[in-house]
Amino acid sequence: MKITFDFEKPIGELQQQIEKVQQVEEKTKVDMLPTLTELRENLQAKKEEIFGNLNGWQNVQLSRHPERPYTLQYIESMSTDFIELHGDRNMGDDKAIVGGFGSMNGQTVMFIGHQKGINTKMRQYRNFGMANPEGYRKALRLMKMAEKFNKPIITFIDTPGAYPGLEAEERGQGEAIARNLMEMSVLKVPVICVIIGEGASGGALGIGIGDRVYMLEHTWYSVISPESCSSILWRNWDNKEKAAEVLKLTSTEMYKNKLIDGIIKEPLGGAHQDPEAMINTLKQVLLNDLDMLKAKPADELVNERIAKFCAMGVVADEDLPENIAIEPEETQA
Amino acid sequence: MAWFKREEKGIITTTKEKKEAPDGIWNKCPNCKKPLHYSEQVENQYVCHYCGFHMRIGSKEYFSILFDDNQFTELFPNMISADPLNFADTKKYTERLEESKRKTGLKDAIRSAHGKIEGHNLVIACMDFTFIGGSMGSVVGEKISRSIDYCIEHRMPFLMISKSGGARMMEAAFSLMQMAKTSAKLALLAQAKLPYISLLTDPTTGGVTASYAMLGDINVSEPGALIGFAGPRVIKETIKKDLPKGFQTAEFVLEHGFLDFIVDRRKMKEKLGAFIKMIDN
Ligand SMILES: [Zn+2]
Numbered sequence: 001m002k003i004t005f006d007f008e009k010p011i012g013e014l015q016q017q018i019e020k021v022q023q024v025e026e027k028t029k030v031d032m033l034p035t036l037t038e039l040r041e042n043l044q045a046k047k048e049e050i051f052g053n054l055n056g057w058q059n060v061q062l063s064r065h066p067e068r069p070y071t072l073q074y075i076e077s078m079s080t081d082f083i084e085l086h087g088d089r090n091m092g093d094d095k096a097i098v099g100g101f102g103s104m105n106g107q108t109v110m111f112i113g114h115q116k117g118i119n120t121k122m123r124q125y126r127n128f129g130m131a132n133p134e135g136y137r138k139a140l141r142l143m144k145m146a147e148k149f150n151k152p153i154i155t156f157i158d159t160p161g162a163y164p165g166l167e168a169e170e171r172g173q174g175e176a177i178a179r180n181l182m183e184m185s186v187l188k189v190p191v192i193c194v195i196i197g198e199g200a201s202g203g204a205l206g207i208g209i210g211d212r213v214y215m216l217e218h219t220w221y222s223v224i225s226p227e228s229c230s231s232i233l234w235r236n237w238d239n240k241e242k243a244a245e246v247l248k249l250t251s252t253e254m255y256k257n258k259l260i261d262g263i264i265k266e267p268l269g270g271a272h273q274d275p276e277a278m279i280n281t282l283k284q285v286l287l288n289d290l291d292m293l294k295a296k297p298a299d300e301l302v303n304e305r306i307a308k309f310c311a312m313g314v315v316a317d318e319d320l321p322e323n324i325a326i327e328p329e330e331t332q333a
Numbered sequence: 334m335a336w337f338k339r340e341e342k343g344i345i346t347t348t349k350e351k352k353e354a355p356d357g358i359w360n361k362c363p364n365c366k367k368p369l370h371y372s373e374q375v376e377n378q379y380v381c382h383y384c385g386f387h388m389r390i391g392s393k394e395y396f397s398i399l400f401d402d403n404q405f406t407e408l409f410p411n412m413i414s415a416d417p418l419n420f421a422d423t424k425k426y427t428e429r430l431e432e433s434k435r436k437t438g439l440k441d442a443i444r445s446a447h448g449k450i451e452g453h454n455l456v457i458a459c460m461d462f463t464f465i466g467g468s469m470g471s472v473v474g475e476k477i478s479r480s481i482d483y484c485i486e487h488r489m490p491f492l493m494i495s496k497s498g499g500a501r502m503m504e505a506a507f508s509l510m511q512m513a514k515t516s517a518k519l520a521l522l523a524q525a526k527l528p529y530i531s532l533l534t535d536p537t538t539g540g541v542t543a544s545y546a547m548l549g550d551i552n553v554s555e556p557g558a559l560i561g562f563a564g565p566r567v568i569k570e571t572i573k574k575d576l577p578k579g580f581q582t583a584e585f586v587l588e589h590g591f592l593d594f595i596v597d598r599r600k601m602k603e604k605l606g607a608f609i610k611m612i613d614n
Contacts, residue, residue, distance in 0.1 A: 162543075162562065162563075163571075164562070164563030164564075164567045164568050164571050165563075165568065165571055165572055166568060166572055166574075166576065166577075166580070168562070168563070169561050169562060169563065169568065169580070169581060170589050171589070172547070172589065172590070172591050173543070173562040173563070174542030174543040174546070174547050174561070174562035174591075175542075175547040175591050177543040177544075177562070178512075178516060178542070178543050178544050178545070178546070178547040178548050179547075179548070181512055181513055181516035181517070181543075181544055182516040182517070182519055182520045182523075182548055183520075185513070185516060185517035185520050186517075186520045186524075201500070201509060201540070202509070202512060202539075202540050202543040202544075202562075205509060205510075205512060205513060206543075208513075209513055209517070221506060222505050222506050222509065223500045223502060223504075223505050223506055223508050223509040223540070224500065224502060224505075229502060232502065233422035233423065233502060234422065234423065246418070246420055246421065246422065246505075247418075247502075247505045247506075248418050248505055248506070249505065249506065254506060257417065257418075257506065257507070259506050259507070259510055305517075306517045306518075306520070306521065309510060309513040309514050309517050310478055310514050310517060310518065312507065312510035312511075312513070312514055313470075313471030313474050313475055313504075313507050313510065313511060313514065314415045314417035314471050314507060315412050315413070315414065315415055315471045315472050315475050316412075316413050316414065316415040317411050317412060317413070318411045318412075318413045318440065319411050
C-alpha cells in the first residue's frame with residue numbers, strides 16, 4: 001500500500017518489516033512463514049484500526065489524494081461508448097464540469113461531474129475542478145436533455161468550490177447555481193449524485209440534488225472548506241483540523257444527520273489504493289438504484305425528492321421545553 | 334459564504350435601541366456624513382435626503398414601509414434555532430444565539446408576515462442582518478419554506494427580502510441544505526403560477542445569492558446594494574488584482590442582466606404594488 005500521510009506511517013513501518021523478513025528468507029532460505037503470517041495479520045489489523053477511526057481532517061486529506069479516481073475515470077470505466085458533450089450554448093465550454101451520454105450495462109445514462117486534472121498542466125486546464133457559471137449551465141442543459149429523452153442522470157461531485165473569479169460574478173455564478181437547485185428538484189427522471197472527493201458548498205450542491213445522494217467513505221461535504229472555516233471563525237489557517245471536526249463533514253456524520261442517503265465503502269486505505277475495486281463497488285450500487293428508481297412514476301420521484309430536501313434542518317419552538325427540537329414539517333408536495 | 338464580514342458602514346441603530354431612542358437623536362449619513370435627525374430618517378424611509386444613500390434596515394422597517402398601514406400578521410413567530418451540531422468555535426453557538434437575541438430583540442435572522450401591499454394580499458419574508466450577519470441557518474430555510482407553503486395554500490404572491498452574508502457556519506451542512514430546500518419550494522410556487530418577487534438588499538452574498546435570492550420571477554434591488562456570490566475579499570485574493578469600481582453593486586448586477594430593476598426605497602411600495610396588480614389583472 002502506498003503511504004502518503006503521517007497517519008499512515010505505522011502501516012508503512014509494518015510493510016517495511018515484512019519486506020525485510022522476506023529478504024532474509026530469500027537470502028537464508030529459512031522458512032519465515034510463521035513470522036510473516038503474524039506480521040501480515042498485524043498489518044491488516046493496523047490498517048483496519050487506522051482507516052476505521054479517521055478524524056475529519058484525515059478524511060479531508062484522503063479525499064484530496066491526487067491519485068483518487070476522478071469523474072472521467074469513473075465514467076469511462078463504468079460505461080461504454082461515452083459521448084462527451086460540450087458547452088452551455090451561451091458563453092463557452094467549462095472544463096471543470098464534464099458531461100455526456102454513456103451506456104452502462106446496456107442502458108443510456110447522462111453522466112455529469114466535476115473534473116480535476118491528473119497532472120499540473122491538466123489541473124490548470126480543469127481549473128482545479130472549480131466551475132464557472134457556464135459549467136453549471138452546461139450541466140443543466142445536459143440534464144434537461146436527459147429529461148427530454150427520459151434517461152437517468154448520474155452526477156459525480158468533486159470540487160473545492162465554485163470558482164470565485166471576477167468573470168464568474170459578471171456572468172452570474174449565484175444565479176447559475178440557484179437555477180440548478182430549482183430545476184434539478186423537479187427533473188422527471190431519476191437523479192443519483194455521488195460525492196467522490198470534495199463536496200464544497202454551493203459549488204458541490206449545484207449538481208447535487210438527487211433522489212439518492214451518496215458519499216464515498218473518505219470524502220467530505222459541507223458548507224465551507226475546513227481551511228476557509230478556520231480563517232473565518234478563528235481568523236487564521238491553523239485551526240483547519242479543529243474546523244474539520246466541528247463542521248461534522250465526514251460521510252458518517254452526514255449520514256447520521258440525515259443529510260445524505262448512504263455511504264459507499266472504499267477499498268481499505270482509500271479509493272486510490274484500488275480504483276478498479278472502487279469503481280466496481282459504486283457501479284453495483286448505481287445499477288441497483290437505477291432499477292429501483294426507474295420503476296417509480298415521475299411524479300412520485302419528484303415529490304419524494306422535494307420532500308427529502310425539505311425535511312433537512314433542525315429548528316426549535318421557543319414555547320416548547322428547552323432542547324426539544326422539532327422536525328421540519330413534511331412538505332405538501 | 335462568509336457571514337462574518339460585518340461592515341459597520343450603513344448599519345444604523347438596532348431595533349431595540351431605536352425603541353428607546355429619545356427624540357432629538359442625530360445620526361451621520363454613513364456616506365455623505367451630513368447629520369440626519371432620527372425622525373427625518375423614519376420619514377424618509379432611511380434614505381439620506383442629501384445624497385440618496387440607502388441605510389441598512391431590518392424587517393421591522395421594511396414591514397412598516399411595505400405593508401399597508403403597517404398592518405400584518407406575523408407567521409411562525411416562535412421558531413428559533415436549535416444547535417444540531419453542538420457547535421463551538423471561539424464561542425458556543427448557543428451563546429452566540431442568546432447574545433444575538435438579547436442585542437437585537439429578534440429570534441433569528443428572518444421574520445415572515447402576511448399583510449397587504451396596495452390592497453393586494455401577500456407574504457413578505459425579510460432577513461435581519463443584525464442577527465449573526467443575516468446568516469442562513471435552519472430557521473431561515475424553514476421559515477421561507479413554510480412561507481411558500483402558506484402562499485400556495487392561500488394563493489398569494491411571495492416577496493422575499495434578502496440581506497445576508499450567506500450560510501450560517503455553525504449549522505454547517507444543515508445550512509447548505511437550506512439552499513436546496515428553499516429552491517425546491519420555489520419550484521413548487523412556480524408550478525402553482527404564483528408570483529415570486531426577490532428583493533436583494535445590501536448585502537446579499539454567498540449561499541443566499543446562490544439560491545432563493547436569484548430565483549425571482551423578478552429580481553429587484555435598491556441603489557448601491559452589494560450583491561454577489563463570492564465575497565470581494567475572496568475574489569481579490571483569487572485573481573490577485575484590484576476589483577473595478579462599482580463591482581458587485583446592484584447597478585453592476587443590473588448591467589450584467591441579473592436584476593429586472595433597481596428602485597429607490599421611497600418608490601418601492603408603489604412599484605412592487607404595481608407589478609403585483611399587473612399580474613393579478
Ligand atoms: Zn448622505
